[in-house]
Amino acid sequence: MIRLTERARAALRDGEVIVFDWAVLGLCCGCTGQPWLRTAPRAVALRYRGFRPLDAEPTGGVMAHPLAYLRLMDRDVTVDCRSRLGLRRFSCDPPQGVGLTELFGRTSSDSGHRG
Template structure:
């Protein structure tokens, strides 16, 4: 059963801001990747955002395509995908000291924190 089975049939809509579109290079995609936070099991983790060359994302069959605006600009790791379905997510980019930093508006309790007892006590994510 997925993390958010109530929204399993509703795809995620990822919208890149104008700054993110400008900063994203023509040969890159946004990747909602999975950071393993627990040594006991691979499912204990947190989604995180990075960029990757399109050629790399196409070679890894596990990445799930996402509905994006603009089209074909983001994919998700299989473990991160359930945390994204049914959500409208904005991706932005800020430059600092010449470096790009992509961020999104996912709530801070997504992932491992969302599975904690606090999330269960408060009714979930």
């Protein structure tokens, strides 16, 4: 279940959803990458047939790229938002096993950074 904090809910504009998109990090394989968070108009996200809705609170507020969807379904993630100088920055606490390092069998502590 993806849960939006009160700040994240308040920061979303009318008709907007949170999207877990997929940033391709590998040159030879489109499946190596990292999910990243952004917003999109709901109508645009629904037109892209690859985006799938995730179980979220509030219902219908979160969608994901197919590769990000596979790594986020059935996981608990909290999405928050901070504003600075009028710019919104959405962030989340992705569970272990979502990023590129985990795809290669390394944990966050092995790679020298914290996730």
